[in-house]
Amino acid sequence: MVALYAAVMDTITTYTGLSPAAFFTILALMCVVYKTVCSMFVDPEPPEDLKNKLISSSAAASAATAANFSNQTMIPETVQLGDVTEHELRAYDGSDPNKPLLMAIKGQIYDVSRSRMFYGPGGPYAMFAGRDASRALALMSFDPQDLTGNIEGLSDSELEVLQDWEYKFMEKYVKVGQIVSEQTSKPTKNGDKVPENQNHDGA
Template sequence: MVAQGIAEAVQAFTGLSTAAAVTILALMLATYLLVSSLFVAPEAASPSPAPLPKSTQLRQEEEQKHEEKEEEEQQEEKEEPAAFVPYPESVQLGEITLQQLAAYDGKDPSKPILIAIRGQVYDVSRGRLFYGPQGPYSLFAGRDASRALALMSFDPIDLTGDLEGIGPDEIEVLQDWEDKFKERYPRVGHLASENATYGNHNDA
C-alpha cells in the first residue's frame, strides 16, 4: 500500500511513470558523483615532482652522511675525559709541497692529518674518524683533494688540484666543501707555487 501510494504521488507530481522517475534520479546521481570526483583532492592529481638526477642524489647522500658522522664525532668528543687529547695540536706549516703533504696522511699518530683544497692546507685531525686510516675519506688524507671533492670521486686519479674540465655545478660542490673546511678545521698552510694547479681561487 505504501509503495503504491509513493508511486501514485511521484506520477502525480512529475507526470512520469515510477520507472522513468527512478531512471532519471539514478542518472542525476551518477552525474553528480562523476562531476564531484573531478574537484576533490587536487594535490593528489598533481604530478609528483621529477626525481633528482642520480648524481645529485648520490652527492646529497654523501654530504648528509658526512654531516651525520661529524655530529656523532663531536658528541663523542664532548663525552671524552678532559685530560685525553684526541688529536695532535695544530701547527702552522706555511708553504708545503705535495711531497711533504703526503707525510700527513694520518698513519703517524704523532702528526696531524692534512688535506689541501684549492691550494689551502687544512688540519682535519679532529675529523680522524673520517680522514684517518680507517675512515671513509682516508683516501683524501695527505693529498690535494680538490678535484675528487668537486666530483665526489674516490678514484685515486682524481686526487689532484687540477680542475680542468670541471663544470660550474662541480665547482659549486667544491665551494661547499671548502666552506665546511674553513668553518670546522684550522688552515695551517698553503701549497707551494709549483704545486698550485688548482685554478682560480679567492682567499677568504
C-alpha cells in the same frame, strides 16, 4: 591505660570492621610491601667504610676514564705550516700519529686531525688525507685519479660543489698553510686565497 587500649581496639573494630589482630597484620604487611617497593627505586646507603672505598675507587675510575678518553681523542696541536708542496703534504696522511692530519682544498691546507674518524687510517675518507682532494670532492669521486688539486675542465656545477666543500672546511677546520708548486715554490693557481697573516716566506 587499660581503658585507653580497649578504646583504641574498639575504634579499630568500629572503623575497619576488622579484629585488632587482623588490622595489625594487614598494617605490618603494608609496611613490608612499601619498604620493598621503595628499595627498588633508591640505592641503599653503603656502610661508611665501603662508602669511602667506593669514593676513592670511583675517582680513580673516572680519572682513568678521562685519561683513556684524552688518550683516545688526543689531537696534535695545530701548527701553521705555511708553504708546502703536494709531495710534502703526503707526510700528513695520518700514518704518523705524531703529525697532524692535513687535507687541502683548492690549495689551502686544513688541519683535519679532529676528524680522525673520517680521515685517519681505516677511515672512510682516509684517501683524502695528505692530499689536495679538490677534484675528487668536486666530482664526488673516490677514483684515485681524481685525488688531485687540478681542477681544470670542471663544469660550473662541479665548481659549485667544490665551493661548498671549501666553505664547509673553512668553517670547520683551521687553515694551516697552502700548497706551492715544486718548481717555483709559489702558491699554485688553485691556491687562490693565500691569507696574508700566514707564514708565507715567498721562497
